[in-house]
Amino acid sequence: MSNQHQDLPEHAVERLRGLRSQGNPKGVFTSDLSVNEYLLVREAGFEPIGMVMGSSVYHIGVQMGRFGQNMELDKLTQAMYHARELAMSRMEEEANELGADGVVGVRLEINRYEWGNDLAEFIAIGTAVAARDPGVNFRTKRNMPFTSDLSGQAFWTLLKSGYRPLSLVMGTCVYHVAHQGLLKSISQMGQNQEQPNFTQALYDARELAMERMQQEAHEEQAEGIVEVKIKEGSYGWASHVIEFFAVGTAVTALRDDHTIQTPQLMLSLND
Numbered sequence: 001m002s003n004q005h006q007d008l009p010e011h012a013v014e015r016l017r018g019l020r021s022q023g024n025p026k027g028v029f030t031s032d033l034s035v036n037e038y039l040l041v042r043e044a045g046f047e048p049i050g051m052v053m054g055s056s057v058y059h060i061g062v063q064m065g066r067f068g069q070n071m072e073l074d075k076l077t078q079a080m081y082h083a084r085e086l087a088m089s090r091m092e093e094e095a096n097e098l099g100a101d102g103v104v105g106v107r108l109e110i111n112r113y114e115w116g117n118d119l120a121e122f123i124a125i126g127t128a129v130a131a132r133d134p135g136v137n138f139r140t141k142r143n144m145p146f147t148s149d150l151s152g153q154a155f156w157t158l159l160k161s162g163y164r165p166l167s168l169v170m171g172t173c174v175y176h177v178a179h180q181g182l183l184k185s186i187s188q189m190g191q192n193q194e195q196p197n198f199t200q201a202l203y204d205a206r207e208l209a210m211e212r213m214q215q216e217a218h219e220e221q222a223e224g225i226v227e228v229k230i231k232e233g234s235y236g237w238a239s240h241v242i243e244f245f246a247v248g249t250a251v252t253a254l255r256d257d258h259t260i261q262t263p264q265l266m267l268s269l270n271d
Contacts, residue, residue: 008093016097019050031127033105037152041104044156046129049098053125054090058083059118060235069178070201072208073241076174080243084108084170087124088147095145100128101138102146104155106168108247110235120235140167141221148249150227158226163251166220170247171212175205177240202242206230209246222250 008016019029031038031048041048060079087108095103106126113119128145131138140146148165150158158165178197209230217225228248234241 008090008097012094013097016050016094019098032125033127033152037105040152040156041127041129044159045132046101046104047132049095049100049128049130051125052091052094052098052100052103052128053123054087054092054094055124056083056086056090056122058086058120058122060120069176070197070204071176071178072205073174073176076237076241076243077172080174080245081170081172083120083122084124084172087122088168091124091126092144092147095128098128099130100145101131102148102165103128104148104150104152104165106147106149108149108170110233112236117236138164149247150249154227158251159254162254163223164254166222166250166252167216168247169213169216169220169222169225169250170245171209171214171216172243172245173205173208173212174237174241174243175201175208177201177242202244205242205244206246209244213246213248217250220250221252223252225250 029048030051032051033041033048038048058079060076060083088106091103091106103126106124109123109125111121111123113121126147126149138146146165147168148155149168150165155165178201210228213225213228225248228246231245231247233243233245235243
């Protein structure tokens with residue numbers, strides 16, 4: 001382990017010292033992988049080292065949207081993104097302290113507590129892994145461990161197909177959905193018809209989140225993003241305010257001349 005702990009709490013440093021790592025081969029590993037996932041990660045050529053995590057308790061400010069206008073609430077978007085980034089960077093720092101090559105099975109969670117209505121804890125947690133083959137570099141261009149929300153099975157399949165994870169990429173958009181006027185609401189009572197105002201608002205918000213996730217992948221020089229998820233949440237905001245959060249794992253080929261052997265891959269999965 002390195003001697004530079006930066007933002008890591010004292011007890012986090014103590015916990016990391018007890019984990020199996022390059023400097024402590026007799027330590028124990030911890031993991032939230034299932035038994036099958038653990039075995040497949042090892043089959044893929046990696047050793048689980050330990051669970052790593054990062055946390056940020058963040059005060060989310062107030063931003064009001066105009067009653068009859070669809071619009072992004074950029075201050076809230078920035079807050080939600082920055083808080084997740086802080087949690088992710090601290091999780092990466094823990095993995096780096098262990099000498100890990102990457103983190104698999106990353107989960108991003110948001111908790112709220114009674115002691116602060118405007119406060120939320122953003123948590124990133126996953127299992128740090130180290131490659132058994134020291135001749136292959138799986139770390140990022142910043143020389144940090146890769147991050148991925150892939151399960152153990154998906155991670156194994158990805159590597160067997162000739163690809164590797166680069167980074168967990170994400171995009172977010174907090175959006176105010178315009179209210180509909182009373183007269184228009186009354187005129188539509190009892191009718192089946194699309195609500196263009198609401199359709200456009202939700203469409204725009206999802207597109208912004210997806211676009212920002214794709215931009216992160218471009219910056220990582222990825223070939224693509226796998227297992228993309230789009231999540232929605234209001235987090236106690238007003239009824240017409242919603243966040244769309246897009247997240248996935250950016251990937252690239254292990255070699256420039258790789259080919260995917262689908263039949264052999266499927267046979268292996270069925271064995």
